[in-house]
Amino acid sequence: MNALSPSTPLLRVEGLEQSFGGVMALAGVSFQLDEGVIQAVIGPNGAGKTTLFNALCGFYRPSAGSIRFAGQELRGLPPYRIAAHGIARTFQNLQLFFNMTVIENVMVGCHLRARTRWLAAALRLPQVRREERQLRQWAREALTLCDLADWAEQSAGALPYGLMKRVEIARALAARPRLLLLDEPAAGLNDTETLALRELIARIRASGVTVLLVEHHMPLVMGVSDRLLVLDYGSVLAEGAPAEIQADPRVIAAYLGGAVHYAV
Amino acid sequence: MRLAGFYGFAALVVLLPLLFPNDYFVIVVGASAGLHAILAVGLNLLVGYAGQISLGHAAFFGMGAYASAILTTRFGWPGLLALLAGLLVAGLLAWLLARPILRLRGHYLAMATLGFGVIVHVILVQATDWTGGPDGLSGIPPLNLFGWTVEGDLQWYGVIAAAMLLAIWLSLNLVDSQIGRALRAVHGSEFAAQMMGIDTARAKTQVFVVSALFAAFAGSLFAHQQAFVSPDSFNLAVSVELVTMVVLGGIASTFGAACGAIALTLLRQGLVVFEDYEMLIHGALLMAVMIFLPQGLFVGLGQALRTGLRRCGLGRRRDRHRSLSTAGVQDPGSPP
Amino acid sequence: MPEQLFQFLLTGITVGSLYALVGLGFALIYNASDVVNFAQGEFVMLGAMLTIALLGAGLPLPLAALAATGLTVLVGLLLERFAIEPALGAPVVSTIIITIGAAIFLRGAALLLWGKDFHRLPAFSGDAPIQLGSATLLPQSLWVLGGTALLVLGVRFFFERTRPGKALLACSYNRTAAQLVGINVRVMLRLAYGLSAGLGALAGILIAPITFSSYEAGVMLGLKGFSAAIVGGMGNPMGAVVGGLLLGVLESLGAGLISSGYKDAIAFLFVLMVLFFEPTGLFGHKVAERV
Numbered sequence: 001m002n003a004l005s006p007s008t009p010l011l012r013v014e015g016l017e018q019s020f021g022g023v024m025a026l027a028g029v030s031f032q033l034d035e036g037v038i039q040a041v042i043g044p045n046g047a048g049k050t051t052l053f054n055a056l057c058g059f060y061r062p063s064a065g066s067i068r069f070a071g072q073e074l075r076g077l078p079p080y081r082i083a084a085h086g087i088a089r090t091f092q093n094l095q096l097f098f099n100m101t102v103i104e105n106v107m108v109g110c111h112l113r114a115r116t117r118w119l120a121a122a123l124r125l126p127q128v129r130r131e132e133r134q135l136r137q138w139a140r141e142a143l144t145l146c147d148l149a150d151w152a153e154q155s156a157g158a159l160p161y162g163l164m165k166r167v168e169i170a171r172a173l174a175a176r177p178r179l180l181l182l183d184e185p186a187a188g189l190n191d192t193e194t195l196a197l198r199e200l201i202a203r204i205r206a207s208g209v210t211v212l213l214v215e216h217h218m219p220l221v222m223g224v225s226d227r228l229l230v231l232d233y234g235s236v237l238a239e240g241a242p243a244e245i246q247a248d249p250r251v252i253a254a255y256l257g258g259a260v261h262y263a264v
Numbered sequence: 265m266r267l268a269g270f271y272g273f274a275a276l277v278v279l280l281p282l283l284f285p286n287d288y289f290v291i292v293v294g295a296s297a298g299l300h301a302i303l304a305v306g307l308n309l310l311v312g313y314a315g316q317i318s319l320g321h322a323a324f325f326g327m328g329a330y331a332s333a334i335l336t337t338r339f340g341w342p343g344l345l346a347l348l349a350g351l352l353v354a355g356l357l358a359w360l361l362a363r364p365i366l367r368l369r370g371h372y373l374a375m376a377t378l379g380f381g382v383i384v385h386v387i388l389v390q391a392t393d394w395t396g397g398p399d400g401l402s403g404i405p406p407l408n409l410f411g412w413t414v415e416g417d418l419q420w421y422g423v424i425a426a427a428m429l430l431a432i433w434l435s436l437n438l439v440d441s442q443i444g445r446a447l448r449a450v451h452g453s454e455f456a457a458q459m460m461g462i463d464t465a466r467a468k469t470q471v472f473v474v475s476a477l478f479a480a481f482a483g484s485l486f487a488h489q490q491a492f493v494s495p496d497s498f499n500l501a502v503s504v505e506l507v508t509m510v511v512l513g514g515i516a517s518t519f520g521a522a523c524g525a526i527a528l529t530l531l532r533q534g535l536v537v538f539e540d541y542e543m544l545i546h547g548a549l550l551m552a553v554m555i556f557l558p559q560g561l562f563v564g565l566g567q568a569l570r571t572g573l574r575r576c577g578l579g580r581r582r583d584r585h586r587s588l589s590t591a592g593v594q595d596p597g598s599p600p
Numbered sequence: 601m602p603e604q605l606f607q608f609l610l611t612g613i614t615v616g617s618l619y620a621l622v623g624l625g626f627a628l629i630y631n632a633s634d635v636v637n638f639a640q641g642e643f644v645m646l647g648a649m650l651t652i653a654l655l656g657a658g659l660p661l662p663l664a665a666l667a668a669t670g671l672t673v674l675v676g677l678l679l680e681r682f683a684i685e686p687a688l689g690a691p692v693v694s695t696i697i698i699t700i701g702a703a704i705f706l707r708g709a710a711l712l713l714w715g716k717d718f719h720r721l722p723a724f725s726g727d728a729p730i731q732l733g734s735a736t737l738l739p740q741s742l743w744v745l746g747g748t749a750l751l752v753l754g755v756r757f758f759f760e761r762t763r764p765g766k767a768l769l770a771c772s773y774n775r776t777a778a779q780l781v782g783i784n785v786r787v788m789l790r791l792a793y794g795l796s797a798g799l800g801a802l803a804g805i806l807i808a809p810i811t812f813s814s815y816e817a818g819v820m821l822g823l824k825g826f827s828a829a830i831v832g833g834m835g836n837p838m839g840a841v842v843g844g845l846l847l848g849v850l851e852s853l854g855a856g857l858i859s860s861g862y863k864d865a866i867a868f869l870f871v872l873m874v875l876f877f878e879p880t881g882l883f884g885h886k887v888a889e890r891v
Contacts, residue, residue: 057459079458089459097452099516100445107442108449112461114442118470121441122434128441135442175460317693364876370692371636375830376875378823379868386865500823504700511693540712547705554698555686 010035016065025051027234038211040221043231049214058082088177090168098157106139109174142174162193182213298424300525302431304509306478308521315451320381324476326498327354328483333401333493343407347484354480362469388495400494407488435518514563523562603734608856614741616848617748621803622825623840625796631772632792638699641822642706643800646672648808652719669801676797710815721808740809833884
């Protein structure tokens, strides 16, 4: 039997725990994500959303629990191996390579498909030339998907903020991931840019990539997501379709009733 | 044309001795500058591209030189074989050191590499039986390349110039490939690089080894060219000078590193006439360049020139869109 | 053998105190500006050489020492104003080269003023060694130990009890926040450089009767001070003091028991070992980076 029969989710997280010096940032988080779905993770500040992302990507070593992705256990693997399993991400604080052009950034995104070795590269063997052309081609495709083709040769550091965030998405897509994690993709964007982002996320899903996003911008979250996961104090508070979540009294309490806690 | 600059530079290197075949400054100082250029180009891969500082690179330079010196004088090895042995020793040591050392960041990395350099220097001074101690080793036979013995200043200029052009060509190729982009990614953001599937620890190890190989290679040539080695050529001051060359020319630019090496070598030579004032001027110049041209001579002057041309309406406008918000732009080296 | 060990220990603590003082200077400047000041050793050299020169010019020792310290502080302030301030926020490599440039500049100036000769300051209170069991101690070592203890306590008092000290500490934690509560960060920066230069000069004056001084005397001392600050965890002043003492004792034991020629190699091997196991030093902040 195929490990990914229709009933098996693409990602299954169980009892994930992460503590920082006694503070439980993730206190046994469990959820699952089906292939082809757009799921948003929401919750008050400090609920553990970015921590969850960092744990999924291997930047943290969770102390307990399991992360099964496409039938493989990922917990404890370093980020570069997790990336090789087909997970890509963007960052809340931009992590662009400011020392490169836009297309070079995206070409780095193709790294998992590159085969060039040191000696071949130093001697510029014919296969290296071929690969350069191929990587450039792939990078252009990712840029085109993200409406960035015109900016390819610009220095990444010279772009407006909204475009920088978009380059991060293009770079992540260039890795051809099965799962894309977006960490606050709308933060700092204006309304037009947010609208374009919403459309881009839909396009990404249409290309066959599953999307998990952390986001505070509620209209975007409600408009684009198939499912929502609500975190509070490092635990799952609720999970379900957007309409169910909006009506869930616990969620309302966490956001409104608990507002006093988060006001400071 | 990708290598246009390279061919232009190569033509200059070949033309100079034809125009001034007996000029001490061109032939002798030029050869010295060429050796430094090999060292700087190799170190630039580590410092400029991968963003990892090393204040101990003279150690690898010394290892190449002493491997050649000891193996040819004590054991009668042919020069080329000794050179290969030097590369092997330096590469192996770099490989062993890379993982624990390159885990360190910023000033801690500077300290560790500096300490490594001092340790190797102390060994060169103290292990008298092997290295000849502070007096060094003399009588290193001339280099024999497949039957041709390199002799005289002009021939050495040729050999070193060829080696330097080879080093520059290799570096240009590396930088303009996925390998080079991966290195720059490590510099730009280690987090993002890892998330793109780059094993950053491995990439750092590899570039450390490669830059050590460049240094050891230059060391072997240096030993044969001088026919004499002593620890003074491989002390901390030399390590610092190498980093200065890389930064002076302009970080993360192969030609920048080469030009920095050549400029500093010529400068040091030129300052000799000031005798006692040499140190004073040298120190003042280092400070001045870093303060007023933080991107280095080569890159900084190049940019100033472009801006000047653009202002006159001559240059093509490259940045169609001025950079906007700095809100999202953090120091790429240190994620908050 | 045990008696010898005691002697090595005494020597080690004396040398270590010096490293501690130089390391303290490194930590002060690093705290205030994130810059590792490679010219710290040159402050030590200037303190010693200026005192010797002023003494030669006929000034009594206390006055010569005071004037030398004052002049070195002035050099520290000038360095801050003309080399560090214009380059604030530059990458680590650039600041390293700037301060190394400053070190070479100061060495060059010393070479011009005093030539390449070695000089020595007479001991503050005679050269008759003090017997401690089988070990001996120079009276000057007591000056070094006592002076170091006083200066370290003074620095602690400054940080914990005085307003400028607390303000400086605040700057080291968060410069922006310090600015927001009304601390003049520039003034603090100058304070740190002045203080650090003064500490260096005093260290140089204390040691000048024990070792010979020349224009190059600051190089190794500076590196050992940097090592002390790194071992202690960059930016932790008391860590630098502990690091300096550890380094001095280990180096002295290594020189005595293994080989004096390898003294420096042993010291740096110790630093490397510390870093391999504690990448941010013994008492450094464990930095948790946010993505």
